[in-house]
Amino acid sequence: xxxxxxxxxxxxxxxxxxxxxxxxxxxxxxxxxxxxxxxxxxxxxxxxxxxxxxxxxxxxxxxxxxxxxxxxxxxxxxxxxxxxxxxxxxxxxxxxxxxxxxxxxxxxxxxxxxxxxxxxxxxxxxxxxxxxxxxxxxxxxxxxxxxxxxxxxxxxxxxxxxxxxxxxxxxxxxxxxxxxxxxxxxxxxxxxxxxxxxxxxxxxxxxxxxxxxxxx
Amino acid sequence: xxxxxxxxxxxxxxxxxxxxxxxxxxxxxxxxxxxxxxxxxxxxxxxxxxxxxxxxxxxxxxxxxxxxxxxxxxxxxxxxxxxxxxxxxxxxxxxxxxxxxxxxxxxxxxxxxxxxxxxxxxxxxxxxxxxxxxx
Numbered sequence: 001x002x003x004x005x006x007x008x009x010x011x012x013x014x015x016x017x018x019x020x021x022x023x024x025x026x027x028x029x030x031x032x033x034x035x036x037x038x039x040x041x042x043x044x045x046x047x048x049x050x051x052x053x054x055x056x057x058x059x060x061x062x063x064x065x066x067x068x069x070x071x072x073x074x075x076x077x078x079x080x081x082x083x084x085x086x087x088x089x090x091x092x093x094x095x096x097x098x099x100x101x102x103x104x105x106x107x108x109x110x111x112x113x114x115x116x117x118x119x120x121x122x123x124x125x126x127x128x129x130x131x132x133x134x135x136x137x138x139x140x141x142x143x144x145x146x147x148x149x150x151x152x153x154x155x156x157x158x159x160x161x162x163x164x165x166x167x168x169x170x171x172x173x174x175x176x177x178x179x180x181x182x183x184x185x186x187x188x189x190x191x192x193x194x195x196x197x198x199x200x201x202x203x204x205x206x207x208x209x210x211x212x213x214x215x216x
Numbered sequence: 217x218x219x220x221x222x223x224x225x226x227x228x229x230x231x232x233x234x235x236x237x238x239x240x241x242x243x244x245x246x247x248x249x250x251x252x253x254x255x256x257x258x259x260x261x262x263x264x265x266x267x268x269x270x271x272x273x274x275x276x277x278x279x280x281x282x283x284x285x286x287x288x289x290x291x292x293x294x295x296x297x298x299x300x301x302x303x304x305x306x307x308x309x310x311x312x313x314x315x316x317x318x319x320x321x322x323x324x325x326x327x328x329x330x331x332x333x334x335x336x337x338x339x340x341x342x343x344x345x346x347x348x349x350x351x
Contacts, residue, residue, distance in 0.1 A: 040266075072300065076266030078293035081300045119296055119303075167292060 001099040006196055007063035008052050013192035015045035021188055028181040032168035036077055037181040044075040044083070060100050064091025078166060079182060082116050082129060083189075089115040106140040113137050126164040127175065131157065132186035144197040151190035155183040222252040223329040223338045224279025224308075227322055228272055228289040228298060232259035238319055242326035252329035253279035267293040269301060276307045284310035284335035286325050288342060290318050310335060316342035 018025070018041045026038030048067045057063045068088030071080050090112030094100050100108075113133045122128040136151035156179065163175035166182075225242070229235040235258025243254050255275035260266040276285050285308050287298050298313045312335060314321065321342035328341040 034265075036266075072269050072297075076260045076264065076268065076293070078296050080267070081269075081293060081296040085300060119299060 001101060002060060002105060003099050004057060004059055004063050007060045008056075009199060010193050010196040011045070011048050011052055011063065011067050013195045014189050015049040017188040017192050018042050018045045018185065021185075025181050025185055028179055028184055032163060032171055032175045032178045033181055034077075034167055037079060037185065040075045040077040041079055041083075041185055044071040044080060047071075047074040059094070059096055059098050060105075061091045061094035061096060064088065064094065067091075078120075079185070082120055082182070083185075085119050086112045086116045086133070088112075102140075102144075106137065109140065110137045120165060122165045125161060127158045127161040127168065127180045127183070128163075128165050129180075129182040129186045131155070131161070131180065132183040132190070136186070136190045144194040148187070148191040148194035151183075151187040155179060155187040158183045220332065221281035221283040222250065222332065223283045223335050224253045224255070224276070224281060224285040225322070225325050225329055225338075226272065226275045226279060226285060226287045227254065227256050227258070227318070228267065228275075228287060228294045229256075229258040229318065230265050230267060230290055230292070230294060232256070232263060234258055234290070238322050241319070242322040245323050246326045246330045250330060250332070252326055253281060254326055255279045267297045269297050269306075272297060273301055273306050276301075276311055280308035280311075284308075284312065284338075286312055286314045286329070286335060286338050286342065288314050288316055288318055288321050288325060312339060314339050314342045317345050320345035320348055 022038035022042040025041060026035055029035050029037035047070045051066055051070045052063060055066060057066050064087045068084040068091060072084035090108045093108035093111045094104065117130050120128065122130045124130055124134050132151040132154040135154040136147040139146040139150035158180035160176060162173060163169045163171065168175045227235045227239050235256035239254045239256040243251060255278050257272040257275035260268050261271060276287065279285055289295050289298055301307050302311060302313060324345045325338050325342040329338045
């Protein structure tokens with residue numbers, strides 16, 4: 001079973017990964033976006049980590065709802081409402097339980113990803129976060145590391161796609177050849193989930209497959 | 217009709233100066249005595265480029281007179297943030313994201329709202345600005 005501490009660890013690991021990868025995320029966002037994805041997300045997840053430490057929510061759902069709210073109010077770019085919706089909807093699905101099963105988390109995350117797709121109007125293949133998140137939640141039934149790998153593969157698979165959403169879509173065919181920054185940060189989020197799970201019990205994968213070296 | 221409250225207008229841009237200037241432009245072109253309440257919600261709270269849910273919610277509440285609030289946005293996160301606020305019920309009752317070109321739609325919305333039109337009419341006028349071609 002997964003408790004609030006597990007979810008806090010997931011968010012902290014995401015904050016660390018975003019901090020570590022912020023420069024790369026911004027570099028990916030330079031040719032096809034407005035070169036702020038790394039700095040925006042870093043600001044957001046720094047606020048998430050601080051809020052979780054200060055308020056110490058008691059349930060998994062409350063951890064994610066608080067994290068989502070922080071992202072919505074601090075990020076300032078499209079990733080704020082999108083990641084905010086992902087975490088908040090997932091948290092709401094988890095309800096008030098003090099512990100949730102991996103199956104419950106998988107079901108809740110699927111609802112979260114569906115909410116992101118609805119808010120952004122994106123479908124698979126549009127070169128967005130969804131291209132990492134959908135394969136990840138599909139692989140959650142296998143394991144957390146499998147989900148992380150699926151997200152990383154999904155992010156890499158955005159390289160040849162034409163962007164159909166967001167600022168990158170103005171570039172049309174010129175967006176081909178660039179890995180989508182949002183899909184890349186989504187892969188970091190899923191890698192952090194696997195990392196939190198591997199800390200939880202030694203039987204999980206070592207977390208060496210974080211996709212952070214995935215050089216397109 | 218003249219007694220009833222006016223529809224409020226919120227202008228959401230990634231840029232604070234753009235939101236403020238478009239608000240000034242629309243109010244200036246509307247001109248009349250009973251000017252509809254208009255609020256700008258541009259940029260981040262620290263003055264950077266971006267969108268702030270808090271600024272948008274505060275702006276919407278500041279122009280709510282009970283007749284509804286029309287929100288016009290530029291793009292990207294401005295659209296997403298307003299949709300999210302609407303879904304969450306964080307905006308005044310009868311708030312609406314209006315699908316319209318930002319500058320022309322703002323002028324149409326403020327002029328129409330200032331004339332005492334209801335929210336449907338304000339939205340229709342702003343949307344109609346899409347049909348105004350320049351060449």
